[in-house]
Amino acid sequence: xxxxxxxxxxxxxxxxxxxxxxxxxxxxxxxxLDNHNSVVFDTVATISERAEVPPSTLIRFANAFGFSGFNExxxxxxxxxxxxxxxxxxxxxxxxxxxxxxxxxxxxxxxxNIFAQANTQSLQQLSxxxxxxxxxxxxxxxxxxxxxxIIGLKRSxxxxxxxxYALHHLDCRSFVINGLGGMFDEQLNQVKSGDVIVAISxxxxxxxxxxxMSATSKKDVKHIAITDSQISPLIAxxxxxxxxxxxxxxxxxxxxxxxTLVQTLAIALGLEKEKRSMENS
Numbered sequence: 519x520x521x522x523x524x525x526x527x528x529x530x531x532x533x534x535x536x537x538x539x540x541x542x543x544x545x546x547x548x549x550x551l552d553n554h555n556s557v558v559f560d561t562v563a564t565i566s567e568r569a570e571v572p573p574s575t576l577i578r579f580a581n582a583f584g585f586s587g588f589n590e591x592x593x594x595x596x597x598x599x600x601x602x603x604x605x606x607x608x609x610x611x612x613x614x615x616x617x618x619x620x621x622x623x624x625x626x627x628x629x630x631n632i633f634a635q636a637n638t639q640s641l642q643q644l645s646x647x648x649x650x651x652x653x654x655x656x657x658x659x660x661x662x663x664x665x666x667x668i669i670g671l672k673r674s675x676x677x678x679x680x681x682x683y684a685l686h687h688l689d690c691r692s693f694v695i696n697g698l699g700g701m702f703d704e705q706l707n708q709v710k711s712g713d714v715i716v717a718i719s720x721x722x723x724x725x726x727x728x729x730x731m732s733a734t735s736k737k738d739v740k741h742i743a744i745t746d747s748q749i750s751p752l753i754a755x756x757x758x759x760x761x762x763x764x765x766x767x768x769x770x771x772x773x774x775x776x777x778t779l780v781q782t783l784a785i786a787l788g789l790e791k792e793k794r795s796m797e798n799s
Contacts, residue, residue, distance in 0.1 A: 542578075
């Protein structure tokens with residue numbers, strides 16, 4: 519199963535709508551599909567020349583796919599290139615190529631200041647865009663669960679482990695699905711009716727997470743998704759979903775907002791358990 523990313527989703531949409539595009543827009547579509555790496559580095563003028571269309575056509579093409587301009591669409595290609603660069607040293611080199619004007623901000627204090635400012639904005643966005651209804655529904659689902667299974671792989675693993683840690687301190691039956699020893703299937707078979715899956719995944723979405731969400735959707739199991747886009751494949755399986763825009767600095771994404779969300783859910787769940795206990799006493 520191919521890992522999904524924002525770029526893959528965009529490319530699939532371009533292919534799906536290709537037949538309905540005008541002749542000029544088809545030229546742009548063919549170029550960006552065939553040259554997704556060079557799109558990252560080339561200017562709008564260069565791309566328009568190579569695609570043999572006016573620069574205004576690139577803007578119309580981007581608008582047709584929901585972007586305010588072509589540079590906003592280019593951001594999807596840029597993020598994908600950085601995400602595909604596994605080595606952190608190589609990732610820094612790629613970022614310096616993309617953002618040469620920021621290459622002088624290499625001191626630890628500079629990095630701290632940039633992350634602090636970016637995380638402040640991300641946390642404010644989290645607060646503004648997360649509704650009381652979402653939080654209430656998620657807490658109710660967790661409180662009613664027989665067992666809570668958490669799946670968060672790669673960079674989401676630390677968030678999954680923290681949530682598991684917090685839930686154990688609330689006397690919840692919580693388990694991390696991590697595939698230790700290659701036992702994804704065996705761990706998946708433990709999920710039964712009345713349980714809850716909390717899935718945490720960001721682009722490019724881990725294929726094991728998607729497979730587990732898909733497999734358990736056929737059972738009487740609730741799903742809570744924590745992800746990064748309204749078109750994330752996790753959302754299709756979820757009863758409640760949270761879309762988080764983490765801060766990203768020099769090609770490295772923070773986890774500050776995601777950690778804040780799961781901490782909020784854990785504390786709110788603890789208060790709900792205390793409330794129900796008092797009502798039943």
